[in-house]
Amino acid sequence: EGERYAAATGGVRRRVLVFPLPFQGHINPMFHLAGVLHARGFAVTVFHPDFNALDPSRHPSFDFVPVHDGIPRGDGDDGVLASVARILELNRSCEAPFRERLAALLATPGCGDVACLVADAHLLTMMDVARRLGVPTLALRTGSAASFRLFAAFPMLCDKGYLPARESKLDSLVPELPPYRVRELMTFGTGGGDHGHNLIGEILSRAVAAARTSSGLILNTFNALETSELAALRLDIDVPVFDVGPLHKVSPAAPSSSLLQQDRGCLEWLDAQAPASVLYVSFGSIASMSAAELVDMAWGIANSGHPFLWVLRPGLVRGAPTQTTLPDGFDDATRGRGAVVSWAPQDEVLAHCAVGGFLTHSGWNSTLESLCAGVPMLCRPCFGDQPGNARYVEHVWRAGLVLDGGELERGMVETAIRRLMEGDDGAEMRRRAGELKSRAAEGITKAGSSCLSIDKLVNHIMSL
Ligand code: UDP
Secondary structure, three states, X not given: OHHXXXXXXXXXXXXXXXXXXXXXXXXXXXXXXXXXXXXOOOEEEEEEEOOOOOOHHHOOOOEXXXXXXXXXXXXXXXXXXXXXXXXXXXXXXXXXXXXXXXXXXXXXXXXXXXXXXEEEOOOHHHHHHHHHOOOOEXXXXXXXXXXXXXXXXXXXHHHOXXXXXXXXXXXXXXXXXXXOEHHHOOOEOEOOHHHXXXXXXXXXXXXXXXXXXXXXXXXXXXXXXXXXXXXXXXXXXXXXXXXXXXXXXXXXXXXXXXXXXXXXXXXXXXXXXXXXXXXXXXXXXXXXXXXXXXXXXXXXXXXXXXXXXXXXXOOOEOOOOOOOOOOOXXXXXXXXXXXXXXXXXXXXXXXXXXXXXXXXXXXXXXXXXXXXXXXXXXXXXXXOOHHHHHHHHHHHOOOEEEOOOOOOOHHHHHHHHHHHHOHHHHHHHHHHHHHHHHHHHHHOOOXXXXXXXXXXXXHHHHHO
């Protein structure tokens, strides 16, 4: 298709530069978007730092330019605040090398006519650099429209005293921003202190600035899912907003951009399970839990009696960076009923007919992948936008339920799993998820809303 478009433009592909934030949940949607743009006739150059470095050999259609970030290796990336600090550090450390690499690329004869840079909304510095070199910019925000509204509302939430959040107020509603409660307001809970509060304020205001100063904001969501949120966002922000998701469905044939080796054997294991019988359990690439929580989670899963596929990635348990071990007796209690892998082809797992529910940390990609596969969720959100995503899953889309609050207790986990996987409640959540799956599929047909947004995005890029 790309060749056809390129031929239509005289055989010259205009070039789109992309700079993903080097975290899994940001890399995947950016690569899917790059795949979409390539299919529409653009040449693609990917800029990437050394941190979580990408493998160019897996993406032969794209050109790659490494940006040496100079960040010392091996200092571990444990915890959320460390990830936030890492994002700010990447902005600083990549500025000079990116400027140099971009200037060199622009001066290279035959590199093609550079149309724009699409950067992750957390890379404001790179967008500033590009604009100073005359390259227009677009921001890709890899979360929901609702969560971006929270980003923009952060100063108001502080002025009105909702933030920093106080333990006693966590369950209070926030009337300015329904359906959120205080516990869903982009916090680290009440544990981050002033340092955490300031860091999150900085990162959110930079992302909002990145969108407002760009030539357009691209969101991995779709109109039927977030109709009113998108409408409100468009009133609030002067630049065009392109709701082009779910990107993994728009660009399904793209090669995997997984940083970890995906264990594909679990798909065969799923083949042998009954339809909608398996609980898939995964907490994404960054979220972590205490050793005690893992034990309660494990016994909740075991005692529920349901088959399960559990992703135990290295580093999932705080204080155990390499090996995650399940409690003594767990294997015997669940023999023949479960599979454990360290990383899964999640998208394909969720689309497998044997999967009937997803115990998730409610990262946005996971949420979208689950909804688009018609799989209801049991949400155990940790930080950032996850509690807000979970709130939407339970209260707005009614396609799952939330295990929130403080300490987990194994009885709670078991009951919630049974509610999700058995009985009328669970069936209704599955029905709701199935409806959203259909709406997502309609959106990506030729006259569907996401497809039209992609057309608009392509025309917009051509006009820059
Ligand atoms: N993922 C995967 N294998 C796994 C777990 C997750 O490929 O075993 C992918 C998942 O499909 C999603 C991404 O990693 O695209 C995680 O993104 P999300 O926004 O859900 O969470 P984050 O890791 O950013 O917290």
